[in-house]
Amino acid sequence: MATHEQGGADMRRPDEAARRKFDLGGLAIAIGLFLFSALIALDASSYPERRSYAQIGPEIFPYIVAVGIAVFGVLTVVMARRGDFPEREALNWVPVIWIIGALAGMTALLYAGAGFIIASGVLFGGAARGFGRKPVVLTVFVGVVISALLYVLFRQGLGLSLPAGLIEPYLNALFR
Amino acid sequence: MDTFTLLFDGLLVAAQPANLGFALLGVLLGTAVGVLPGLGPALTVALLLPVSLSFGATGSMIMFAGIYYGGMYGGAISSILLNTPGETASIMTALEGNKMAKDGRGGKALGAAAIGSFFGGTCATIGLAIIAPLMVKVALSFGPAEYFALMVLSFLTVSAAFGGSIIRGLTALFIGLSIGLVGIDSLTGQARLSFGVPELRDNIDIAIIAVGLFAIGETLFIASQASTINEKLQAVKGSVWLSLAELKRCLKPFLRGTGLGFLFGPLPTGGAEIPTFLSYSTERRTAKGVAREEFDSGRGAIEGVAGPEAANNASAAGTLIPLLTLGLPTSATAAVMLAGFQQYGLQPGPLLFTSNPQLVWGLIASLFIANLMLVVLNLPFVGLWVKLLTIPRPWLYAGIMTFASLGIVGAQGSAFALILLLVFGILGFIMRRFDYPLAPVLVGAILGPLAEEQLRRGLMINQGDFTFLFTSWIALTIYAVAIAAVAGPILWTKLSKRGRAAAEALHEA
Numbered sequence: 001m002a003t004h005e006q007g008g009a010d011m012r013r014p015d016e017a018a019r020r021k022f023d024l025g026g027l028a029i030a031i032g033l034f035l036f037s038a039l040i041a042l043d044a045s046s047y048p049e050r051r052s053y054a055q056i057g058p059e060i061f062p063y064i065v066a067v068g069i070a071v072f073g074v075l076t077v078v079m080a081r082r083g084d085f086p087e088r089e090a091l092n093w094v095p096v097i098w099i100i101g102a103l104a105g106m107t108a109l110l111y112a113g114a115g116f117i118i119a120s121g122v123l124f125g126g127a128a129r130g131f132g133r134k135p136v137v138l139t140v141f142v143g144v145v146i147s148a149l150l151y152v153l154f155r156q157g158l159g160l161s162l163p164a165g166l167i168e169p170y171l172n173a174l175f176r
Numbered sequence: 177m178d179t180f181t182l183l184f185d186g187l188l189v190a191a192q193p194a195n196l197g198f199a200l201l202g203v204l205l206g207t208a209v210g211v212l213p214g215l216g217p218a219l220t221v222a223l224l225l226p227v228s229l230s231f232g233a234t235g236s237m238i239m240f241a242g243i244y245y246g247g248m249y250g251g252a253i254s255s256i257l258l259n260t261p262g263e264t265a266s267i268m269t270a271l272e273g274n275k276m277a278k279d280g281r282g283g284k285a286l287g288a289a290a291i292g293s294f295f296g297g298t299c300a301t302i303g304l305a306i307i308a309p310l311m312v313k314v315a316l317s318f319g320p321a322e323y324f325a326l327m328v329l330s331f332l333t334v335s336a337a338f339g340g341s342i343i344r345g346l347t348a349l350f351i352g353l354s355i356g357l358v359g360i361d362s363l364t365g366q367a368r369l370s371f372g373v374p375e376l377r378d379n380i381d382i383a384i385i386a387v388g389l390f391a392i393g394e395t396l397f398i399a400s401q402a403s404t405i406n407e408k409l410q411a412v413k414g415s416v417w418l419s420l421a422e423l424k425r426c427l428k429p430f431l432r433g434t435g436l437g438f439l440f441g442p443l444p445t446g447g448a449e450i451p452t453f454l455s456y457s458t459e460r461r462t463a464k465g466v467a468r469e470e471f472d473s474g475r476g477a478i479e480g481v482a483g484p485e486a487a488n489n490a491s492a493a494g495t496l497i498p499l500l501t502l503g504l505p506t507s508a509t510a511a512v513m514l515a516g517f518q519q520y521g522l523q524p525g526p527l528l529f530t531s532n533p534q535l536v537w538g539l540i541a542s543l544f545i546a547n548l549m550l551v552v553l554n555l556p557f558v559g560l561w562v563k564l565l566t567i568p569r570p571w572l573y574a575g576i577m578t579f580a581s582l583g584i585v586g587a588q589g590s591a592f593a594l595i596l597l598l599v600f601g602i603l604g605f606i607m608r609r610f611d612y613p614l615a616p617v618l619v620g621a622i623l624g625p626l627a628e629e630q631l632r633r634g635l636m637i638n639q640g641d642f643t644f645l646f647t648s649w650i651a652l653t654i655y656a657v658a659i660a661a662v663a664g665p666i667l668w669t670k671l672s673k674r675g676r677a678a679a680e681a682l683h684e685a
Contacts, residue, residue: 061357065357076347091400160230
């Protein structure tokens, strides 16, 4: 299968030499797989020994999985070498960083005790900014308004417990 | 007759006002999200998993089934009007449907899609009601060896069928299996892969994995692509109601598509991709008269929409057979629905039919109702759905992110869940970018712990003797099917390469 995929890819692309270069992204994935495999094996080796009728303890499955991941790590290196990964578009970093930052920011704000509405507003604002909507002050403001509506809807309507912080106590007081 | 009394009881459950409401909600949400390009039913169900906890098991299952059917139809709308199939099930619909829309017959294409979906969905649901009890009888005799074999079958087929490469599929599966390991081992109490983090000692919630991979990962993937959708949105032209002559043209494609969809849906070949492709190529090959001319001239033939649309909804019903009777998901949406069952501590399988007949038959009955709702809602309101396609992307995806995190925070009650959500989001993004299939991760994480339990229980009963796995004929047969399922797709791509190339060439023309 791999070989005919290769054939198909080559037919479409004349710059075969460029294609033959090592796919560094694929190689990075392979390294990640090796590290992950080692981590699982390391964890499994730390379990205390036990003997039972089954002669198969909690460490057996992790070892199987670790070996499996290592094997596919090797195969990933082969895929990267042979250029079996499909062609990728140029990566647009900026929006990706905005969105990851927005979610990380929401997490940090929740840990800091800012409450759901502000934290979720920051997520909404950051994500909208990531997709190109400016200015970020506006998107965060829209986010806070929408999050406040969602908070009331889910807290009062469905009884979902969302973390309270700076704004939420006042809103809850309104509905008491 | 027994089936029909059970089905009747199911109808009583499904007809309760609350459950009708859940079905309606599911159909509406499914269509709405299905319409949006790039978002399929799997993502919709995943998004609603955490929020639906307060709806009760029956209610949320009914809603999820509505989403499944609704998502299939919603995908047809964006395929026809925008030429951007939201998911693999709608790719074939876009071929003729978009040409019809450009030819000013978009309304007819939408009508054929709606009626085809209804026809395929209803017929296949009847099939489901008849076949499921028979499957249950067989499955009741299964022991650990057979179940383990079934899970191996599920692992291999889900990895082989999704995406282009078996190596990438199996890698995704092993990543899923490793995620399933996290937490306390159910048989010995040993904490695995927890690294002293208390939140990791409980297993990672499937909702976090599903929402992270599908919602966050997909959003990141879409944001990372410089090129945006450049297809023009076609206005709905012409009546959506089909004339008698047009219905007559559609009848045979409906029947053939339904048959193909129902046949392939339960097989672990990855849902609707293969049956819709077969249906399209059959219609194209056998077309005569006006249809032949329309296929060849590029004006778009109604048969090419009718067949695949009947096939994809029929396969959705077919997928529910192994999901309900054996607990085996054969598509991404089915995998997320399985997570939904587990959220309520329910394990789909033969026992569910005896322990929870209300839920199972209520679900099956509500499929009929959901189908009826779809055809009633969608023919007149298609203009409303099209409006959704005009929401600016920043607001749309910001809203999806917000809703995803709200569900996770609300259900988990901790900010730590958001860290996991981000980790799985980035994982999903990387996998999408390098063309790894996502469904095997989910299936591995869900079925992995169950497979391990069956294996270790079997070993305990048999005092550590591994050979018990290979003494049952049923188990051996299942292993044979599993091997065939891995070898099959390789043959399939070889055989269909010509047909697919032809379809792609036409698509680009």
